[in-house]
Amino acid sequence: MRTLVSPLSLRTPLGRTLYWTTLVVVVIGFTGAFVFPLYWMVTGALKSPDELAQIPPSFFPQNFDFSVYLDAWEQLQLGVFLKNTALYAGGAWLFTLAVDVSAAYALSKLRPVLGKLVLGAMLATLMIPPMVLLLPTYLVAKDLPLLHWDLLNTPWAIWLPAAANGFFVFLLKRFFDSIPRELLEAAEIDGASPLRILWSIILPISRPILGVVSILSVVTVWKDFVWPLLVLPETDKMSISVGIASLSAQMPQNVLIASLVIASLPTIIVFFIFQRSIMAGLTAGSLKG
Amino acid sequence: MTVTQERVRRPQHVRTAGSRPDEDRRGALRRAVGRNLTAYGFLCGALICFALFSWYPMVREVILSFQENNFVDPGKWVGFDNFRTVIEDPAFRSAWLNTAIFSGLALVIGYAVPFVLAVVLNELKHAVGYLRFVVYLPVMLPPAVAVLLFKWFYDPGAGLFNQVLGSVGIPPLAWLDSTSTALVSLVLVSTWMNLGTGTLIYLAALQSIPGDLYESAELDGAGLFRRVLHVTIPQTKLILLVMLLLQVVATMQVFIEPYLLTGGGPENATVTVAYLMYQYAFNFGDFGGGSALGLMLMIVLLVFSTIYLRVSREAER
Numbered sequence: 001m002r003t004l005v006s007p008l009s010l011r012t013p014l015g016r017t018l019y020w021t022t023l024v025v026v027v028i029g030f031t032g033a034f035v036f037p038l039y040w041m042v043t044g045a046l047k048s049p050d051e052l053a054q055i056p057p058s059f060f061p062q063n064f065d066f067s068v069y070l071d072a073w074e075q076l077q078l079g080v081f082l083k084n085t086a087l088y089a090g091g092a093w094l095f096t097l098a099v100d101v102s103a104a105y106a107l108s109k110l111r112p113v114l115g116k117l118v119l120g121a122m123l124a125t126l127m128i129p130p131m132v133l134l135l136p137t138y139l140v141a142k143d144l145p146l147l148h149w150d151l152l153n154t155p156w157a158i159w160l161p162a163a164a165n166g167f168f169v170f171l172l173k174r175f176f177d178s179i180p181r182e183l184l185e186a187a188e189i190d191g192a193s194p195l196r197i198l199w200s201i202i203l204p205i206s207r208p209i210l211g212v213v214s215i216l217s218v219v220t221v222w223k224d225f226v227w228p229l230l231v232l233p234e235t236d237k238m239s240i241s242v243g244i245a246s247l248s249a250q251m252p253q254n255v256l257i258a259s260l261v262i263a264s265l266p267t268i269i270v271f272f273i274f275q276r277s278i279m280a281g282l283t284a285g286s287l288k289g
Numbered sequence: 290m291t292v293t294q295e296r297v298r299r300p301q302h303v304r305t306a307g308s309r310p311d312e313d314r315r316g317a318l319r320r321a322v323g324r325n326l327t328a329y330g331f332l333c334g335a336l337i338c339f340a341l342f343s344w345y346p347m348v349r350e351v352i353l354s355f356q357e358n359n360f361v362d363p364g365k366w367v368g369f370d371n372f373r374t375v376i377e378d379p380a381f382r383s384a385w386l387n388t389a390i391f392s393g394l395a396l397v398i399g400y401a402v403p404f405v406l407a408v409v410l411n412e413l414k415h416a417v418g419y420l421r422f423v424v425y426l427p428v429m430l431p432p433a434v435a436v437l438l439f440k441w442f443y444d445p446g447a448g449l450f451n452q453v454l455g456s457v458g459i460p461p462l463a464w465l466d467s468t469s470t471a472l473v474s475l476v477l478v479s480t481w482m483n484l485g486t487g488t489l490i491y492l493a494a495l496q497s498i499p500g501d502l503y504e505s506a507e508l509d510g511a512g513l514f515r516r517v518l519h520v521t522i523p524q525t526k527l528i529l530l531v532m533l534l535l536q537v538v539a540t541m542q543v544f545i546e547p548y549l550l551t552g553g554g555p556e557n558a559t560v561t562v563a564y565l566m567y568q569y570a571f572n573f574g575d576f577g578g579g580s581a582l583g584l585m586l587m588i589v590l591l592v593f594s595t596i597y598l599r600v601s602r603e604a605e606r
Contacts, residue, residue: 002500004516005412006507019412026409027416033481034423040449041438053447056456103335112328122335125343127594131542131563132587135570135579136349139360140341164338194327223431225545230571241433245549248437260438264430271429275422278429282486283493 038264045069045258052253072258075251080236081243082266088228088239089221091155092162096217097210099163104172105198109184119173122166130161131226137161138230157231162221168213175209176202212281215274222267350587353580360576371577372585375569383557384565384582387472391561392540394473399480400536403487404529408521410488411495421492425485435482436549440465443474443550465551468558475546475559483539487532494528495521527603534597538590562586 009015046061151157228239356364442449443464451461544563553560569579
């Protein structure tokens with residue numbers, strides 16, 4: 001496809017030289033800016049505290065002693081933190097899907113009285129960033145209205161707010177809207193209940209959007225910091241980000257860096273595997289967020 | 290089942306012989322009630338979650354900010370006292386100023402750079418997959434990890450940044466420890482870990498610009514720079530505006546950077562509104578003052594959100 005620079009001028013010797021120079025500069029620049037810090041992190045963990053303080057720093061660690069990763073794992077109880085975070089993210093994912101898919105289905109296909117109003121009220125929450133409502137939301141989690149349950153230090157403090165996501169409802173509803181009515185009416189004639197229609201017709205067609213919402217919801221909960229910092233203050237209940245941050249002051253430098261490496265592995269691996277869906281979710285969110 | 294069958298098979302206006310009008314109406318009503326009950330059955334989970342964690346907190350924030358509360362006795366209405374306390378706090382001015390500067394600097398660096406990167410990436414025909422992957426890597430790191438990583442890079446002694454500066458002959462900087470560089474250091478981390486999002490969104494927008502626009506601009510004698518000015522920018526105007534507003538709203542909420550890097554210091558140089566709000570509630574135990582701050586921030590962000598909504602509606606058209 002034709003872009004800014006015309007294909008003709010790229011064929012001249014000067015054009016070709018400029019193109020290749022730009023390419024090399026960009027590749028080196030990007031690698032330096034975005035990959036090198038990660039290299040520095042992975043190798044930094046392998047250096048002893050003395051080597052870390054050394055000026056000028058060593059480019060390669062003097063010896064490859066991976067036991068620091070084991071130290072980090074044990075001293076910071078990373079296993080507990082990772083297990084907690086997996087529980088929070090996994091539960092939030094299931095809960096979000098169940099709640100938001102059925103809400104979007106009701107709003108898109110069952111179209112109840114006041115449905116437009118409900119949708120409007122859900123989308124309106126997108127206008128107000130959660131950060132400004134941090135204090136009242138925290139108080140709700142601390143003392144649930146009417147029931148007076150204390151959700152602090154329980155997974156519910158993460159799961160319930162995670163499902164109140166107007167953007168997910170919007171994405172799902174927009175996708176469901178595009179499913180032709182005839183398909184559902186045919187199933188209705190065959191006597192399928194609404195739940196059955198949702199389960200056996202809508203969900204299988206909606207796999208792409210379910211993938212996008214799933215990854216977004218898991219990654220959002222995994223990366224979140226402020227909310228788990230407030231609602232999960234007990235050390236044994238902390239998520240990985242909060243846990244490392246709160247213990248960071250007492251750790252030797254190399255152990256801390258090793259724990260940062262371990263903490264960044266899960267999301268990086270997820271990115272390797274689901275690159276396509278993640279980038280699709282990005283552009284889905286850009287125009288309509 | 291028979292009910293739905295009838296509805297589907299029979300055109301609405303034509304009544305079959307034998308069915309009486311009131312019977313028809315009652316059936317329709319029963320169906321409508323049934324449909325609504327089912328629909329609200331499906332909706333109730335979401336309604337509860339939104340009510341508890343989105344709608345009620347909005348109301349509660351307003352109430353809290355006009356009350357004095359110890360959460361044992363019922364709250365006492367105190368009018369604008371909380372607002373007065375907060376505004377008279379010397380940190381208040383710093384917090385708003387720092388937040389504005391942070392957002393402004395993040396715009397200057399974090400807004401233009403991704404666009405330029407996207408324009409360049411869009412011209413490249415090699416290694417594009419690698420570059421797209423790499424630019425998004427920092428976005429995938431948990432923010433706490435990225436921030437703590439940079440805390441180490443900022444170390445005035447053996448930190449990476451001073452070492453790199455030293456290797457090209459620039460004297461070391463104090464980074465987080467000096468009032469003049471602390472805020473900029475926070476902007477750098479924040480930009481580094483968010484740059485990928487903007488770049489990839491712009492890249493997608495650039496790819497939808499029809500090629501013949503460039504073609505005809507070139508035939509009219511427009512050089513490279515003028516093609517950017519008269520084709521690329523007008524064609525991506527709306528997404529640029531949308532991203533501008535989104536970024537302002539996102540950066541005005543900055544919290545994790547001051548929380549993990551500086552604790553608001555040195556000398557309030559990095560106190561932000563969100564961080565001050567947190568301090569009021571969880572360090573001073575004053576939820577009234579904190580909520581007053583939250584409410585002020587909410588009103589400011591609502592202005593930007595409203596403009597954003599207008600613009601993005603325009604963009605959809």
